[in-house]
Amino acid sequence: MRARFVMSEVGIGLRRNLTMTFAVIVTVATSLSLLGFGLLSNSQVGVMKDYWYDKIEVSIYLCGDLSEAPSCSAGKITIPQKDQIEQDLKAIPVVQNVFYESQADAFKRFQERFKDSAIAQNVTPDQLPESFRVKLKDPTQFAVIESAFSGRPGVDVVQDQRAILEKFFRLLNVLRNGALFIGLISVLTAALLISNTIRIAAFNRRRETGVMKLVGASSFSIQLPFLLESIFSAIFGWAVALGLLSGFKVLIDQRVAPLLTFTRFFGWDAVWIASLQLLAVGLFVAALASLITLRRFVKV
Incomplete structure (x- = not known):
């Protein structure tokens, strides 16, 4: 045809x-x-x-003057406790990097993130906790960090950003x-x-x-x-x-x-x-x- x-x-x-x-x-x-x-x-x-997921971090918030968690009953975290937590974090195989964020650093980051919001004017540095921001090799291994540091003296709360996402x-x-x-x-x-x-x-x-x-x-x-x-x-x-x-x-x-x-x-x-x-x-x-x-x- x-x-x-x-x-x-x-x-x-x-x-x-x-x-x-x-x-x-x-x-x-x-x-x-x-x-x-x-x-x-x-x-x-x-x-x-x-x-x-590549940017996900585990945030370990440390005890401050305003913390109410049972693990913070002794008051604000001490320098030896802070150093020991950082040392223990770096020794865990699933941890890729550990970043310490002071109250001043947290306040600066907060101000940058909410610079156009009225809430930024009502927050002071002492209201924001110190923290360790932990980047994991595998974000799904959050349970390893949580079991090791949740409820530990000097640690207020362990937060997994993956749960939010x-x-x-x-x-x-x-x-x-x-x-x-x-x-x-x-x-x-x-x-x-x-x-x-x-x-x-x-x-x-x-x-x-x-x-x-x-x-x-x-x-x-x-x-x-x-x-x-x-x-x-x-x-x-x-x-x-x-x-x-x-x-x-x-x-x-x-x-x-x-x-x-x-x-x-x-x-x-x-x-x-x-x-x-x-x-x-x-x-x-x-x-x-x-x-x-x-x-x-x-x-x-």
């Missing part, structure tokens, strides 16, 4: 069902865009986890899964619309296909133009979705990233990988929906 004849049939079919073709393109573009946003959300969660990432995971679910549902909707479009196209061209059957055309030659129509529509929809995802990335780079400098965002590589995944999904769904519909409504 000549390629020129097939392409002419495809062109005729697309023009004849212009409204339905446009609806398919818009639906595919919307569904792939939603699924793409879900994939990019997944990439963003991964980037943020890698970025923040886990709550945040659980929320992000819910939002990501929701975006992926909506995207998959919309892809299913696109598949149903493609199937319905093929049915309408097959009905409108039943005379042409009837003639082809009479002259002995194979099932493949009759069904191929319909299949290519749905595939071309899916490709056009994918191109629109790619444009939307690229625009979303540009928006993040130019508008969002300069405002949220405390974290990282997914790169262009994530956009290209997601676009290839979306192209594969779009082609698979279009081909599958078309083949199932054609086997039922276009028979030889």
Whole structure:
């Protein structure tokens, strides 16, 4: 079968069902865009986890004048206790680095973090505790530090920053899964619309296909133009979705990233990988929906 004849049939079919073709393109573009946003959300969660987990520290707050923990009943931590804690920390294999932060250092960091807030004016250095900030080789080994220093004389509290981040990432995971679910549902909707479009196209061209059957055309030659129509529509929809995802990335780079400098965002590589995944999904769904519909409504 000549390629020129097939392409002419495809062109005729697309023009004849212009409204339905446009609806398919818009639906595919919307569904792939939603699924793409879900994939990019997944990439963003991964980037943020890698970025923040690498910065996670265990904070060991030391007893001060205002501490009320039972381990602080003897009052403010002494210099020998402080030196012993630091020595013991450095001897633990899972510890990568140990940083001591005095009350003055804690106050300076607090002022920098909350410089635009009224709360910064109501806090004095003596209200902030001394601490050891411990970076672990493996952030999941917090229990080793907690068991060794929690409740120890001179130690007020042992805080794991990972526990705080886990709550945040659980929320992000819910939002990501929701975006992926909506995207998959919309892809299913696109598949149903493609199937319905093929049915309408097959009905409108039943005379042409009837003639082809009479002259002995194979099932493949009759069904191929319909299949290519749905595939071309899916490709056009994918191109629109790619444009939307690229625009979303540009928006993040130019508008969002300069405002949220405390974290990282997914790169262009994530956009290209997601676009290839979306192209594969779009082609698979279009081909599958078309083949199932054609086997039922276009028979030889």
